[in-house]
Amino acid sequence: MLKDKNILLGVTGGIAAYKSPALVSALRKEGANVKVVMTPSACEFITPLTMQTMSNNPVHVETFNQLSNMDVEHISLAKWADIIVVAPATANTIAKFANGICDNLLTTVLMASRSKIIFAPAMNTYMLKSDANIKNMETLKERGVKILATASDILACNDIGEGKMLEPLEILEEIDEALTQKDLSGKRFLITAGPTVESIDPVRYISNHSSGKMGYALAKMAKYRGAEVTLISGPTNIKPPKTDKFVSVTSTQDMFEAVKNNFSDCDVLIKAAAPADFRPKVRAEEKIKKDKDAPNSIELEGNIDIAKYFGEIKDKQIMVGFAAESIDEIKYGMAKLKKKNLDMIVVNNIKAQGAGFKSDTNIASIIDREGNIDYLKKMDKKDLANIILNRVKNLF
Numbered sequence: 001m002l003k004d005k006n007i008l009l010g011v012t013g014g015i016a017a018y019k020s021p022a023l024v025s026a027l028r029k030e031g032a033n034v035k036v037v038m039t040p041s042a043c044e045f046i047t048p049l050t051m052q053t054m055s056n057n058p059v060h061v062e063t064f065n066q067l068s069n070m071d072v073e074h075i076s077l078a079k080w081a082d083i084i085v086v087a088p089a090t091a092n093t094i095a096k097f098a099n100g101i102c103d104n105l106l107t108t109v110l111m112a113s114r115s116k117i118i119f120a121p122a123m124n125t126y127m128l129k130s131d132a133n134i135k136n137m138e139t140l141k142e143r144g145v146k147i148l149a150t151a152s153d154i155l156a157c158n159d160i161g162e163g164k165m166l167e168p169l170e171i172l173e174e175i176d177e178a179l180t181q182k183d184l185s186g187k188r189f190l191i192t193a194g195p196t197v198e199s200i201d202p203v204r205y206i207s208n209h210s211s212g213k214m215g216y217a218l219a220k221m222a223k224y225r226g227a228e229v230t231l232i233s234g235p236t237n238i239k240p241p242k243t244d245k246f247v248s249v250t251s252t253q254d255m256f257e258a259v260k261n262n263f264s265d266c267d268v269l270i271k272a273a274a275p276a277d278f279r280p281k282v283r284a285e286e287k288i289k290k291d292k293d294a295p296n297s298i299e300l301e302g303n304i305d306i307a308k309y310f311g312e313i314k315d316k317q318i319m320v321g322f323a324a325e326s327i328d329e330i331k332y333g334m335a336k337l338k339k340k341n342l343d344m345i346v347v348n349n350i351k352a353q354g355a356g357f358k359s360d361t362n363i364a365s366i367i368d369r370e371g372n373i374d375y376l377k378k379m380d381k382k383d384l385a386n387i388i389l390n391r392v393k394n395l396f
C-alpha cells in the first residue's frame with residue numbers, strides 16, 4: 001500500500017530518465033508523497049521543472065544550497081523517506097554508493113539513509129556486465145539494497161541486450177512490495193485463478209467469463225505479504241503476478257491435477273478460479289465442419305468438483321472458496337460453504353454493477369464457518385484480497 005508513504009526518488013544521468021516523470025505520476029496516483037533528488041548529470045536529460053511539476057514538491061539538486069530553513073538538507077531528506085528509489089541508476093552512481101563516495105546531494109543522502117533502498121539500473125549491456133559494475137551491484141545487494149532486474153531490448157545506443165530500465169509500473173510494484181509488511185511469511189498459499197477451457201474440437205471450446213483478476217490480486221498480495229505462493233491459472237489475458245511457482249492449465253481436469261500435486265504442502269488453498277463445471281462428452285479430433293457434420297447439440301458431462309474433493313480430504317489446510325451467483329448469492333454461498341467443507345467463502349452477485357468477472361472492483365460478502373456474514377462495500381480487488389488475507393491470517 002503506497003498511500004501516504006514518503007518516497008524519495010533519485011534520478012541519475014541516464015537516458016532512461018525520460019521515464020522518471022511517469023514513475024512519479026504513477027506513485028502519486030497511488031497516494032504516495034514523492035520528493036525528487038537529481039544528480040547534476042540527470043539535469044542534462046530532463047529538467048528539475050518537470051520533476052517539480054510532477055511531484056508537486058521542490059526538486060533538490062545542489063548540495064551546497066543556501067539553507068531555505070535550518071535543516072541540513074541531505075539529513076532531513078534521508079530521514080523523511082520511507083524508501084529511496086534510484087531510477088534510473090547509472091553505473092557511476094552505483095559505483096559511488098558501493099564505495100561510499102558522497103560527492104553530490106543524491107550520493108550523500110544515500111549514505112545518510114537508514115531506510116530501504118531500491119536501485120533500478122539502466123545502462124548499456126557491456127556497462128551492466130562489466131566486472132566493476134557486477135562487483136558494485138553485488139556489494140550493494142550484500143548491504144541490503146534491492147537491485148532490480150533490467151529488461152533485454154534494443155537499447156538507446158543501438159546495442160541489443162540487457163540493460164533497459166524496468167517500466168515505471170513495474171518499478172512501482174517493486175516499491176509496493178518492499179514497503180509491505182511481511183505478516184504472512186512462512187506460510188504457503190496455493191491459489192487458483194481464471195477460467196478453465198473445455199475443448200469441443202481443436203478450434204472451439206466452452207468456458208466462462210472469469211478474467212483471473214481476483215485470483216491474481218490474491219496471489220500478488222499474498223506474495224507481497226511474504227507468503228510462499230503457488231498460482232495455478234487457467235488461460236487469461238492478463239499478466240500473472242510474480243509468484244514462487246506458476247502453473248498454467250487449460251481444462252478443469254488439468255487444474256484438479258495441478259492442485260493435487262501441490263496440495264499436501266500448502267497451508268492455505270484459495271479457490272478463486274472458475275473451473276468449467278461441464279465438458280463435452282466427446283472431443284472431436286478434427287475441426288467440426290459447419291455444413292457437413294455440425295451437431296444440433298453437444299452432449300456434456302460433469303467435471304470433477306475440485307473444491308469438494310479437497311474439502312473432503314483436507315487436513316491442516318485452511319480452504320477459502322468463491323461463489324459467483326446471479327441470484328440469492330448468500331443462500332447459495334452458505335450451502336456451498338457447508339457442502340464443500342470450506343473455512344470461508346467469498347460470494348458476489350455478478351449482476352451487481354462494479355462486481356463480477358471482468359471488473360477491477362468487486363462487491364463481496366464473506367461468510368465464515370459459523371455463518372457470520374460480513375457485507376463489504378464496493379472496492380478494488382486488491383483491497384478485497386487484503387481483507388480476505390487478513391481473515392485467513394486470523395485462522396492460523
Ligand SMILES: Cc1cc2nc3c(=O)[nH]c(=O)nc-3n(C[C@H](O)[C@H](O)[C@H](O)COP(=O)(O)O)c2cc1C
Pocket residue numbers: 011012013014015016039040041042089090091092093104122123124127
Ligand atoms: C547520451 C548519454 C546517455 C547516457 N546514458 C547512460 C545510461 O543509460 N546509463 C549510465 O550508467 N550512464 C549513462 N551515461 C553516462 C552518465 O551520464 C555519466 O556516467 C555520468 O557521469 C553519470 O552521472 P550520475 O551518476 O551522477 O548521474 C550517458 C551519457 C550520455 C552522454
